Amino acid sequence: MxxxxxxxxxxxxxxxxxxxxxxxxxxxxxxxxxxxxxxxxxxxxxxxxxxxxxxxxxxxxxxxxxxxxxxxxxxxxxxxxxxxxxxxxxxxxxxxxxxxxxxxxxxxxxxxxxxxxxxxxxxxxxxxxxxxxxxxxxxxxxxxxxxxxxxxxxxxxxxxxxxxxxxxxxxxxxxxxxxxxxxxxxxxxxxxxxxxxxEGAYSAKAFTIISDHAPEIADIITKDMERGVTLIPAIGAYSKQAKYMAYCIVSRQEIRRINEIAKKVDPRAFIIISDVNDVHGEGFREDK
Structure with missing residues (x-):
C-alpha cells in the first residue's frame, strides 16, 4: 500500500x-x-x-x-x-x-x-x-x-x-x-x-458536477457507491464546447466520498451541492 x-x-x-x-x-x-x-x-x-x-x-x-x-x-x-x-x-x-x-x-x-x-x-x-x-x-x-x-x-x-x-x-x-x-x-x-x-439539516444532498470527465465520474459513482447518476448535455457559454453535467442525489454520509471521486478524476471539476428537502425513489423513500 x-x-x-x-x-x-x-x-x-x-x-x-x-x-x-x-x-x-x-x-x-x-x-x-x-x-x-x-x-x-x-x-x-x-x-x-x-x-x-x-x-x-x-x-x-x-x-x-x-x-x-x-x-x-x-x-x-x-x-x-x-x-x-x-x-x-x-x-x-x-x-x-x-x-x-x-x-x-x-x-x-x-x-x-x-x-x-x-x-x-x-x-x-x-x-x-x-x-x-x-x-x-x-x-x-x-x-x-x-x-x-x-x-x-x-x-x-x-x-x-x-x-x-x-x-x-x-x-x-x-x-x-x-x-x-x-x-x-x-x-x-x-x-x-x-x-x-x-453541515446540513436535510437527509440528502444534490450534486451537480460539471466536468469534461463527467461520464467517467458518473461511472465510478454508479459502480462504487451504487447511486444513480443522470448525465445532462450542456454547452459552455464561454467555450461553446459541448459537455455533460453529472447529477445525483446522495445521503449526508456520502458527501465526502462524492467529492473525493470527482476531484480525483478531475481536480478542476465544478461541483454544486444543494439541500434536498425530500427524496422519493430507489435508495431513498419509495411510495408504495
Missing amino acids: NTYKMTGYLKTILPILLGTAIYAFGILFFIIPNHLMEGGVTGVTILLKYAFGLSPSLTNLLLNIPLFLLGWKVLGGRQIIYTGIGIASLSLFLWIFEKMIHLGWIVPFETDFILATLYAGVTLGSGLGIVFRFGGTTGGSDIIARILGRKYSFSMGQVILTIDIAIIGLSLLYVDKENILYTLVAVFIASKVIDFIQ
Whole structure:
C-alpha cells in the first residue's frame, strides 16, 4: 500500500476513532450515571446494564458482531469496513472508560440532572456527528436500516426511528418516566448537534458536477457507491464546447466520498451541492 492511500485511510479512520471515543465518554460519563437512555443497539447495551449489570463494552461487541457479518454479506463495500472499525473502537473506548471509572481516574457526572442531560446530548451528538461525517457508523440499527432499505425500500429514518421508539419504550420497565423525558431532550439535542457537524439539516444532498470527465465520474459513482447518476448535455457559454453535467442525489454520509471521486478524476471539476428537502425513489423513500 502506497503512502498516499495510507494517508487517505488514516484521514478517515482517525476521526472515526475520535468520534467513538467522545460517544463512549458521553455514554459512561453522562448517560449511565444518571440512568438515562439511548436508542439503537447502544440503547440495548445500556438497558442490559440497568437490568443485569452487564458491561456495555462487552454487550455492544456481542450484539454488533452478527449484525456486522450480516451487513458484510448483504451490503459489502468500503463503508461496512468503516462500520466495523466504528463498532470495534466504540467497544474498546467503552472498556477503557469503564476501567478508568473503576480505578477512580474519572468521576461520572451526577450532580445536576439538567446539565447531565444537556451535556449528554452534546457529547453523543458530537461523537456520532464526527463518525457519520467521515463515512463510518457505530453499527447496530444503522446496519439494520441499510439492509431493510435495500431489501424492502424502507427509508433509514423510518427504520431507525421505529427501533429507537421500541427500545426507549421497553426501557420504561427499568427507567423512571422522568428519566425518559430527560432522555428525549438529550436525543433531540444530539440530533441537532449531528446536523450541525454534518453541515446540513436535510437527509440528502444534490450534486451537480460539471466536468469534461463527467461520464467517467458518473461511472465510478454508479459502480462504487451504487447511486444513480443522470448525465445532462450542456454547452459552455464561454467555450461553446459541448459537455455533460453529472447529477445525483446522495445521503449526508456520502458527501465526502462524492467529492473525493470527482476531484480525483478531475481536480478542476465544478461541483454544486444543494439541500434536498425530500427524496422519493430507489435508495431513498419509495411510495408504495
